[in-house]
Structure formats: C-alpha cells, structure tokens
Amino acid sequence: MTAICQIRQHLFEELDLMVRTTAALIEKIEDKDWHYQPQSAMRTLLEVVNHLVQIPTVDLAIIQEQDEISIRKLEKELFTDNATELLNLLHSGADRLKSYMAALTVEDFVHKTGKPFYSQEGIAYSKWLIEILTHLSHHRSQLFEYLKELHYNVNMFDLY
Numbered sequence: 001m002t003a004i005c006q007i008r009q010h011l012f013e014e015l016d017l018m019v020r021t022t023a024a025l026i027e028k029i030e031d032k033d034w035h036y037q038p039q040s041a042m043r044t045l046l047e048v049v050n051h052l053v054q055i056p057t058v059d060l061a062i063i064q065e066q067d068e069i070s071i072r073k074l075e076k077e078l079f080t081d082n083a084t085e086l087l088n089l090l091h092s093g094a095d096r097l098k099s100y101m102a103a104l105t106v107e108d109f110v111h112k113t114g115k116p117f118y119s120q121e122g123i124a125y126s127k128w129l130i131e132i133l134t135h136l137s138h139h140r141s142q143l144f145e146y147l148k149e150l151h152y153n154v155n156m157f158d159l160y
Contacts, residue, residue, distance in 0.1 A: 004106045004126075011129050012098050015056075018136040019094045021159050022052060023087050025143050033150050034081065045146050050079050052139040053086045056093030059132045060100060063114040063125065071117065101129055 026049055034046040043051070054075060061074055080086060101109065104125055113122025123131070140159070147154045 002106060004110060008101065008109060008126070008129075011133065012102070014133055015094055015098060015129075015136075017160070018133065018140060019056075019090055022136070022140050022143070023090060025140070025147060025154065025158060026053075026083065026087060026090075028147065028152055028154065029083065036146065036150055038146065038149060045143075045150075046081055048139060048142055048146060049086055052136070052143060053090040054078050054093070055132060055136050055139065056097040057089065058093075059128070059135065060093070060097045062116045063100075063128050065114055066117070068117040097129075097132065101125065 029045065029049070034044070036045045037043070057078065058071060058075060061071055066074070078089060080089075104112065109126050111124060113124050114128060115122040144154060144159065
C-alpha cells in the first residue's frame with residue numbers, strides 16, 4: 001500500500017469515528033429537546049443535527065460541482081425531524097463519500113480538483129476530505145455543547 005493510500009485510509013477511519021460518535025450523541029437526544037435554541041441568533045438543536053448529518057452528502061454534491069441552487073434544494077429535501085432518518089442519512093452519506101474517494105486513483109485523489117460554487121479556485125480531493133472531516137468535527141462539537149447545556153450526561157469520552 002502506498003503512503004498516499006495509507007493516509008487516505010487513515011482519513012476514512014477518522015470519518016468512521018466522526019460518524020460513530022455523532023450517531024451516539026444523536027441517539028441520546030430526547031424528543032422534548034429538539035427545539036432547544038441557546039440564543040435567538042443560533043440554530044435549534046434540530047437544525048444543528050440536520051446540518052451535521054447532511055455534511056457527507058451535501059459536501060460530496062459540492063465536490064461534484066453542483067450549483068448553489070441544486071445544493072440548497074438538496075439541503076431542504078434532506079431536512080427531517082425523524083431521528084432514524086437523520087442517522088440513516090449520516091451513515092449513507094458517509095458511505096457514499098468514502099466510496100467516491102476510494103474510487104479515485106492516487107493521482108486524482110492528490111491532484112484532481114473540484115470547484116465549489118462559492119469559490120473561484122478548485123480544491124484537491126484529498127484536501128476536500130480533510131475539510132469535510134474538519135466540518136464534521138466542528139458541528140459535532142457544537143452538538144456536544146448543546147447537549148452539555150441541556151444537562152445530558154456527555155463527556156470527552158463520547159468523542160472517541
């Protein structure tokens with residue numbers, strides 16, 4: 001296995017960790033708390049979770065150079081208040097993202113770019129995968145903080 005393939009595998013393992021720990025946090029949420037909103041200018045818990053579970057699917061669509069209108073439509077179509085559907089979307093989106101990235105040749109993974117609708121420059125697929133992991137981690141942390149504010153029994157071990 002080449003070094004690049006090994007690094008890609010490590011990134012996939014980190015994606016799996018993000019999915020597993022995010023799903024475990026979502027499974028803790030009680031129905032009464034979905035509309036919790038810490039401040040009026042912030043998202044509700046339901047909105048945070050929807051955004052978080054959509055990241056693999058939506059970011060893959062962005063990588064594949066779908067336009068902004070298509071992306072916004074996709075986000076609306078994927079939005080749900082059903083916890084089972086949220087978890088299924090997280091898992092299926094991550095599986096599709098991994099399959100897409102795994103199918104790229106090493107050369108394409110490192111050098112080929114996708115140009116998001118919001119940028120003038122293309123971004124290498126390897127960098128995209130890192131950015132997606134960062135995006136997931138950021139919003140998983142946001143979810144964790146919401147749960148802490150709601151006095152759920154969560155701690156740092158829920159993130160590993």
